[in-house]
Amino acid sequence: MSHIQVDGLSAEIDGTPILDGIDFNIPRGQFVGLVGPNGSGKSTLLRAIYRVFKPWAGRVVIDDEDVWRLAAKEAALKTAVVAQERMGEFDFSVAELVLMGRTPHKGLFDSDNAEDHAIVDRCLERVHMTEMRERSFLSLSGGEKQRVLLARALAQQARFLVLDEPTNHLDIRHQLDLLRQVRGLGVTALAALHDLNLAARYCDRIVMISQGSIVADGTPDEVLTNERIARVYGVGARRIPDPDGVPQIAFYPLDEALTSEVVA
Numbered sequence: 262m263s264h265i266q267v268d269g270l271s272a273e274i275d276g277t278p279i280l281d282g283i284d285f286n287i288p289r290g291q292f293v294g295l296v297g298p299n300g301s302g303k304s305t306l307l308r309a310i311y312r313v314f315k316p317w318a319g320r321v322v323i324d325d326e327d328v329w330r331l332a333a334k335e336a337a338l339k340t341a342v343v344a345q346e347r348m349g350e351f352d353f354s355v356a357e358l359v360l361m362g363r364t365p366h367k368g369l370f371d372s373d374n375a376e377d378h379a380i381v382d383r384c385l386e387r388v389h390m391t392e393m394r395e396r397s398f399l400s401l402s403g404g405e406k407q408r409v410l411l412a413r414a415l416a417q418q419a420r421f422l423v424l425d426e427p428t429n430h431l432d433i434r435h436q437l438d439l440l441r442q443v444r445g446l447g448v449t450a451l452a453a454l455h456d457l458n459l460a461a462r463y464c465d466r467i468v469m470i471s472q473g474s475i476v477a478d479g480t481p482d483e484v485l486t487n488e489r490i491a492r493v494y495g496v497g498a499r500r501i502p503d504p505d506g507v508p509q510i511a512f513y514p515l516d517e518a519l520t521s522e523v524v525a
């Protein structure tokens with residue numbers, strides 16, 4: 262398990278500031294949900310963390326090492342990523358794609374061994390994709406693809422997992438299943454999530470960003486207040502009683518807010 266530290270991360274694209282002095286820590290084993298409106302900078306922040314987009318200022322430190330100073334292979338051993346990715350025209354079978362998760366563990370001339378195949382089998386099982394192992398990845402539905410990409414990340418056995426809207430395309434059972442699994446892995450994890458109720462149910466902590474800056478960082482109960490959701494997302498929000506004590510929220514358009522009590 263890794264400890265993650267993001268210090269003063271700032272980024273701009275074509276001269277436009279996208280992230281402005283982002284600071285937060287993820288202690289070992291914590292599952293943090295990154296939430297915020299469309300265009301607030303979530304993907305850009307994650308891409309800076311998994312080394313696809315170089316920030317112009319600040320650092321991302323994993324276990325005392327600056328990720329931007331690591332070799333690509335070392336970085337891949339530390340961090341596994343489930344991103345919204347385009348596979349282009351290259352097609353692979355589901356099992357081949359998951360096996361790629363083992364690449365950072367290999368030397369240049371190492372071939373795949375029995376342990377690699379056993380890991381692939383286990384990871385496919387975990388995402389309920391064993392029966393589709395020989396299918397072409399490109400022929401899968403959006404939700405099936407998403408589960409295969411999680412299996413590939415699990416096969417990588419990294420201590421830090423980064424996920425960009427991992428529940429995209431998943432039906433509700435698979436949304437719950439995926440987040441429960443991520444939580445159950447016990448690894449350090451950071452996931453951009455749109456669904457605040459799912460974030461509240463599964464994340465230990467929520468970091469909320471808006472216009473490239475952190476506006477709140479704390480437990481779901483602390484961060485997801487009616488007032489803050491209204492301010493940041495421009496919608497009415499009302500916390501509803503939940504028997505498990507998990508903060509859950511009902512939403513409605515602000516211009517339909519009937520009483521100040523509702524947004525209080």
Ligand SMILES: Nc1ncnc2c1ncn2[C@@H]1O[C@H](COP(=O)(O)OP(=O)(O)OP(=O)(O)O)[C@@H](O)[C@H]1O
Pocket residue numbers: 274275279297298299300301302303304305306
């Ligand atoms: N390549 C690019 N060129 C120009 N602007 C970009 C580029 N990539 C991102 N941006 C801008 O940066 C801002 C942050 O984008 P980002 O994708 O990080 O937001 P997000 O919070 O992940 O959004 P969403 O919830 O819609 O996925 C947006 O205004 C976006 O238009």
